[in-house]
Structure formats: C-alpha cells, structure tokens
Amino acid sequence: MTTPSLSLSLAPVAFYWTREQYFDFYERVAAWPVAGVTLGETVCSRRRDMKLADWLAIGRHLAAAGKQVTLGSQTLIESNADLRDLAKLCDNGDFMVEANDMSAVQRLSAAGLPFVGGLALNLYNVPTLAILQRSGMSRFVAPVELPGADLATLLGAARQAGLALECEVLAYGHLPLAWSSRCFTARHHQYPKDRCQFVCQRYPEGLSLATQDDSRRLFTLNGIQTLSGACQDLRHELGAMAEMGVTTARLSPRATAMDEIVDAFDRARHGHLASPSPLSLVDAELCNGYWHGQAGMDLAPAAGI
Template identity: 70%
Template sequence: MSPPETLSLSLGPVLFYWTRERYADFYCEAADWPVEIVYLGESVCSRRRDMKLDDWLGIGRELAESGKQVVLASQTLIESEADLRDLRKLCDNGEFVVEANDQSAVQRLAAAGVPFVAGAALNLYNPAAIGVMARAGMQRWHAPVEMSRSDLARLLADCRAEGLEQPCEVFAYGHLPLAWSSRCFTARRHQKPKDRCQFVCQKYPEGLALRSQESEEVFTLNGIQTLSGACQDLRHEVGDMAEMGVGVARLSPRAEGMAEVVAAFDAARRGELPAADPLALVEAEICDGYWHGRPGMDNTRAVRPS
C-alpha cells in the first residue's frame, strides 16, 4: 500500500565542522534534491566561526529561490554571553523561521511573538509540554531521538485528542545526536585544550569514531557533541510514520553519498522502495533500535547467521 503523500523530507543542519567550500558545494547540490525543508546553521559549537550568520542567510535565500522552506537552527548548548548575543541575532534575523534547540531561544522567540520549530533537544515527551510550546508559538516539533514508534504513536494520538495539531518531525537518517558537553572530546583526543583546539574537528567531516575494546563503533565524537556510532536508518518505516501522523522525516547530512540517501527516502515515501534488505545506503553501520523499543545501537534488519 502506498503511503499518504503528506510526509515531507527535511535536510537537518550539518552537525560536523566543514570548510566553507564544502558547505557551498553541498547546498548547491541540495537545491535540486527532493526535500521540502532545509535547516541551516551551526547548532553544535560556537567556536566554529568559518560561517557567519550572513553566510547562512545568503545560502538560505538561494535555497528559498529553489522552492525550499529554510529554517535556521540555533545552538544547542549556550555557554557564554557571546553565545547569547549570537542567539539574539539569529532569532531576530527577520527572514527565516528558527529552530529553537535551547530554552534561551524559546524565550527570545516567544517574547517577540515569532513562530518557531522546537528541536529534539527540548525533550518534548508529553502533551502538556507540547501544549506549553504551542502556546509560546511553536509551529512544528521534533520528537526526542530515543522515542520508540509505539510511544510516539501514543503521544501523537494524545495530542490530537487535546487539539494539538502541530506537525511532528522524526530523525529518520544519520548519526543520532545523543549528548552535549562543555568539554570538547575531539580536542582532548588530540591533547589540546578546548579554547586552543586549533579546530581539529574539521579533520573529521563525519566525526571521530569511538570504538570499544571489541572494535565496535559505539559512539561518534563531534567536538562537544556525542553521536551514535551507527547511522539510524528508518527509510523502510516512512510509510508507517505517515500513517501514524508524523509530518516530516529528517535526514541528517553526511559528507558523502547524501544524494543517494535522499533519493532512497523520496522513493520510500512514494511507496517505491524495494523490500527491506540489510544493505546500507552508504558505507556505514546502521541502527534502528530506538524506533523499535530496543537498545539504540541495535539493527533489527541485520541478517544474522542461523
């Protein structure tokens, strides 16, 4: 059965630290991809200053001319007055909707009466919290990345019963953002202090793999952010998402192979994806455990020897 055609695809903000040239090339290609929403901006570390707000606004205008809905993602961990100044400029940009990833952004946007998107880091787990955000001006919300399919289905049903109709977004592809810290783990790996890190995270355009003693990729280090070691891949679940009322499937950018990822999800939402198989879209370990109520690093579609 073909899924409803209401599920949109979004391209999340780039979580890793790329060069200006890589950003420019990536979004030039993304303008032609079948995604309806594109998130822009530095949401991880304020020390990553290659791209200024004006640079993101310029890319956003070009994407908007290509028919994309552009959203500016705010920083998730606010640590200083300088971070707050940058946040104020972002919230007051006057052109594009902002994804609030911190309560400071929510407060600024709500006080100004400006609609916003609620990011996953706001941890909206129940209708009461979603209702508070809706009254503050939230127009779309991102489900917590560890929420299972059954819990989300129940939450969406409860929201509908209470008249909360704001669309829900699900993290459908990419390394799952799990935690943020005031320490920079990538700098520490290179024995450098955070304030003199020499931007070593730019050496890892898809993050630094952290392996267990058994050589299993448990986490991915991305500066102050910790991500899952494997990529969540829910392309075979998009039909179910649409049926249960999810409005947007988010695809988190990777340095290589992203066009193929987008094409596969676009095919999936049109009901044209082949039967499930254990092959990854790109060369990466795959996980989907959280969605199925299991440990997040599980791959329920992996073929295991009998």
C-alpha cells in the same frame, strides 16, 4: 503503498566543514526532492567559518528553489557571546528559527515569533507540547530515543487535546545523544578546548570511537557532541510514520553519498524499497533500536535493509 503526504527535510550539518563544502553542498540540495532544510551551526560556537550572513545567503537561495528554510539555534549556550549570537539569529527577519535550547524559546516567544521545537528540547508529553504551542511552537522534532509506538500515542493524544502541530522524525543519520562543556575531539588530540586548533574539521563525518576490542563502532565524537556510532535508517518505517501523523522524515547530512541517501528515501516514501538496499555500501552497521523500543544501538527487524 505510497506516502506522498510525508515530506523529506534536511537537518543542520552536525559536523564542521569548510565554508566551500557548505556552499557546494547546499548548491546541490537546491535540486533535491526535500521540502525543508534547516541551516546553521548548532553544535559549537568556535566553528567560525560560516557567519549568519552566509547562512542567510544560502537560505535565500534555497527558498528561491522552493525549499522551506529554518535556521537552527546552538544547542548548548556557554557564554554571553553565545547569547548575543542567539539574539541575532532569532531576530534575523527572514526565516523561522528551530529552538534547540530554552533560551531560544524564551527569546522567540517574547518577540511573538513562531518557532520549531528542536529534538534537544526533549518533548515527551502533551502538557509540554501545549505550553510550547502557546509560546509559539508550530512544529517539533521528536526526541531520537522515543519509540515509534510511544510517538504514535503522543501524537494521537495531542490531536485529542486540539494541538495542531507538525512533527518531524530523524529518519536517517547518526543519532545526537549528548552535548558536553568538554570538547572530546580536542581532548583526543591533547588540545585544550579554548585552543582546539579546530581539529573537528579534520573529521567531516566525525571521529569514530570503537569498543576496546575494536569490534564495533560505539560512538561518533563531534567536538562537544556525542553521536551514535552507526546511523539510524528508518526507510521501512515511513508508511507507519505517515499513518501516525508524522509530517516529515528528517535526514542528517553526510559528507559523502548524501544524494544517494536522499534518493533512496524519496523512493521509499512512495513505496519503492529496493532490495538489496542501495545504501548497504554506505552503512555497514545501523542502529534502529530506539524506534522499536530496544537498545538504541540494536539493529531492529526491518526486512530488506
């Protein structure tokens, strides 16, 4: 079975990389078989290596390579400075914005600008989708804990209600679970948040938090964000996603082996699932439970993974 109608996209980089790492990474992305790329710092405003002008420069380069470029807004707004940065992002004039906070929705809607609804907006029902579509939303990212069966029901009901919305699903990567006003990575190093020494940059794929007996990676700490310990890998669900009306499978960037991950998903969306998995050396553990209506950290059944 092939699912050519299901495209691939890249989520914003969740972790704090160096400026050189971002530019090198997206230079390679230009040649990858991904249709869309969402750029920007969506986690912490203290990560200052990249300016809006840098993201716009990368975006223009990717757009010239045929990619659909979106700019992601910060998820947790904590200060007036964050609001000023949000205003500049929303008024960038080049690219659509992915709103990860209702303040971004308000700003974009008031300006009459179309936008993408980020997964942090927690969009679970048709009335909410309808309100945001009237506000300008043309695409939304499904919440990571929404089971596939429930998403199928939601998309079917949305179509019956006459809502023409594209839908993205996070098909690969550490699942974003929570954001906090505290910085757990700084706390781990005994630094206060406002003098964090930017220690996040020491962990280009996050800081692993294991169970007390050290038997399992429980969470991944990423500054003020908490992610799942393992990655979700829904390659075997791409056909079902396409049938239910999902338009895009979103992949969360990693510092290593991302080209292999994109290639594996590109093959999978055309029905080619290698066994054993070429990603088995990348991910020792997986957490696909949410998609199957189980505990999120469970590895739900998927032959060949």
